[in-house]
Amino acid sequence: MEIWINPACSKCRSAIQLLDAEGASYTVRRYLEDVPSEDEIRGVLERLGLEPWDITRTQEADAKELGLKEWPREAASRDRWIAALAAHPKLIQRPIITAEDGTAVVGRTEEAVRDALSR
Numbered sequence: 001m002e003i004w005i006n007p008a009c010s011k012c013r014s015a016i017q018l019l020d021a022e023g024a025s026y027t028v029r030r031y032l033e034d035v036p037s038e039d040e041i042r043g044v045l046e047r048l049g050l051e052p053w054d055i056t057r058t059q060e061a062d063a064k065e066l067g068l069k070e071w072p073r074e075a076a077s078r079d080r081w082i083a084a085l086a087a088h089p090k091l092i093q094r095p096i097i098t099a100e101d102g103t104a105v106v107g108r109t110e111e112a113v114r115d116a117l118s119r
Helices: 010-021 038-048 061-066 075-087 110-118
Strands: 002-005 027-030 096-098 104-106
Touching: 002 010, 010 110, 038 075, 038 096, 038 104, 096 110, 104 110
Parallel strands: 002 027
Antiparallel strands: 002 096, 096 104
């Protein structure tokens, strides 16, 4: 199990606390420092069963600067979204937990983190 976190994020800290309380074995990836490649983002999206716009923090300053809210949310624009996430990792929703069964969840709630633990 791996968890992508921003240590400044309260949701990330809560997820880590829950994983620790449950005795989970996991690795931490500080994705702002260890930026995922476009291929890694594609892999996580596949595991999540989501599209890049589904995990994009559109309220971030970088998103507003790029005009992401106006970008088309369609297959033809997918690579453009993924490139933006790789170039601006602050835009990636957090925390993302990759589960043992090959799936992943966005662990913003206790229920989502527990879901990842049960997989």
